[in-house]
Amino acid sequence: MDFQQLKLFLHLCESKNFARTAALNHLSPSTLSRQIQRLEEEMETILFWRDNRSVELTPAGEQFYQFAEKTLQEWRLLQQQLQPNTMDLVGEIRLFCSVTASYSHLPEILATFRQKYPKVEIQLKTGDPALAVQQVQSRQVDLAIAGEPEQLPENVIFHQIDSLPFSLIAPKVACVANQLLQQQPINWQEIPFIVPVEGPARQKIGQWFAQKGIKHPKIYATVAGHEGIVPMVAMGFGLALLPDVVIAHNPMNTQITYLNIQPSIDSLSLGVCVHQKNLHNPIVNAFWQSLVR
DSSP: OOHHHHHHHHHHHHHOOHHHHHHHTTOOHHHHHHHHHHHHHHHTSOOEEEOSSOEEEOHHHHHHHHHHHHHHHHHHHHHHHHOSSGGGOOEEEEEEEOHHHHHHTHHHHHHHHHHHOTTEEEEEEEOOGGGHHHHHHTTSSSEEEEEOOSSOOTTEEEEEEEEEOEEEEEESSOOHHHHHHTSSSOOTTTSEEEEESSSHHHHHHHHHHHHHTOSSOEEEEEESSSTTHHHHHHTTSOBEEEEHHHHHTOTTGGGEEEEOOSSOOOOEEEEEEEEGGGGGSHHHHHHHHHHHO
16 A cells, blocks of 8 residues: 555545546556555455446445545645755645636736745646536645635635626627617517526526526527637627626637626625645645635
């Protein structure tokens, strides 16, 4: 048994998916399977019930999970205690954020941390911001830049770093949406909208629809993430409500126009979130402290 096996075991406990854990750890599924089999042979017990659809811990696996997590936490603490200088903090930290956040907010955050801890390796994963809290909760990443959801999971801590206002945007090209906007009064029930599939921004948009009295909004398309929405608006497929930072950093923002937004829509609280248990990791804790101080 070694620390790498413990890390793979814990990751599999969270992801419950051999293919996902293997990919994120740069292994083939067969190699990961052999690692887990060796661990089970060493423990002389079955740690996972697994079939083609799911992976679940056995009762023995549940006990081993507690041991593995505690062992890795104590190892990281010992490493930190043995380092004579905080500048020698060595290891890696896994971050998740949207493509937009990777250049709108992340550089400033990383600059402060990297100056103090230059030997820590940063592993950055970008994707749909709606999945950010889920990535942290399942511990597939250590921290994430995320919009604050209406209900934060009990085991996740959120620290606000910004407040993002929204804008209502429309195409500049001639299209059905613009024709409908010329009518008086505007029939908002017929206006096509492009919206995120899910997440805090989608929740804000849903609240705006309700305030506007749009009972059954006409959704032309749903998009995973925010960056792909601006091009769809620019091409004339519909209107969209998006955080200003997403629009400002999109290369197609010159091909859209801003509309008067009534009623106003609440700003989105943007922050960094972390799983409470991950704060036992000295590197994650150092990153978190660099934010909240």
